[in-house]
Amino acid sequence: xxxxxxxxxxxxxxxxxxxxSKHCIRVxxxxxxxxxxxxxxxxxxxIAEITKDHHKKCEIKVIQTEKGYGKRxxxxxxxxxxxxxxxxxxxxxxxxxxxGVDKFIPIISxxxxxxxxxxxxxxxxxxxAIKQSVQAYRPQLANTVSFNKILDIDFAGKKFIAHCFxxxxxxxxxxxxxxxxxxxxxxxxxxFTKEEIxxxxxxxxxEISLGDSRLRTETAGIVAVHTVAIVNQ
Numbered sequence: 575x576x577x578x579x580x581x582x583x584x585x586x587x588x589x590x591x592x593x594x595s596k597h598c599i600r601v602x603x604x605x606x607x608x609x610x611x612x613x614x615x616x617x618x619x620x621i622a623e624i625t626k627d628h629h630k631k632c633e634i635k636v637i638q639t640e641k642g643y644g645k646r647x648x649x650x651x652x653x654x655x656x657x658x659x660x661x662x663x664x665x666x667x668x669x670x671x672x673x674g675v676d677k678f679i680p681i682i683s684x685x686x687x688x689x690x691x692x693x694x695x696x697x698x699x700x701x702x703a704i705k706q707s708v709q710a711y712r713p714q715l716a717n718t719v720s721f722n723k724i725l726d727i728d729f730a731g732k733k734f735i736a737h738c739f740x741x742x743x744x745x746x747x748x749x750x751x752x753x754x755x756x757x758x759x760x761x762x763x764x765x766f767t768k769e770e771i772x773x774x775x776x777x778x779x780x781e782i783s784l785g786d787s788r789l790r791t792e793t794a795g796i797v798a799v800h801t802v803a804i805v806n807q
Contacts, residue, residue, distance in 0.1 A: 613708070
């Protein structure tokens with residue numbers, strides 16, 4: 575069944591956005607009486623029937639609702655440095671959303687090559703990913719923050735920093751448990767500096783390894799997200 579993102583749905587009747595209406599009527603060629611699925615990004619999954627097939631204002635009526643659809647037993651925030659190549663960062667957001675993340679926090683560290691992102695474009699990529707993977711919970715894309723600011727975040731959970739320096743550090747899979755609330759820092763292409771790692775440890779972050787290979791930023795992010803998901807299966 576075709577899926578549409580409806581973040582502000584709050585009653586049994588609803589009008590799709592102009593963009594979603596166009597996709598529904600002009601692209602998919604759906605008609606009055608056809609059923610579609612809706613996700614609101616807050617755990618609601620709805621089955622609805624099209625009542626007016628207008629390409630700018632498609633009207634629907636909800637006929638079935640499920641709350642808490644696909645709710646995960648853990649909470650994961652990924653604070654990651656945007657990659658120099660925009661496509662690689664968008665790919666990371668898309669695939670991580672499909673696997674399961676609660677919050678993305680773009681961070682700027684000492685060796686960051688990209689310091690400006692386009693939230694509107696990135697949010698569209700996230701919206702597309704939740705529809706593709708039927709995720710009723712939409713990850714939040716936070717404002718970009720500095721590395722020092724993320725260290726002072728009020729976070730009641732386990733905090734980790736991943737890096738590639740050859741030091742004694744455990745694998746992520748060995749220091750997390752089911753149902754954990756987790757924050758993981760992922761650095762830029764040039765990694766975090768030793769001083770940044772030192773500061774993070776002083777703020778209660780635990781050093782972790784994501785494997786024996788040296789990973790690109792976006793790959794490291796995917797490995798972290800997937801590791802947490804596997805531990806929680």
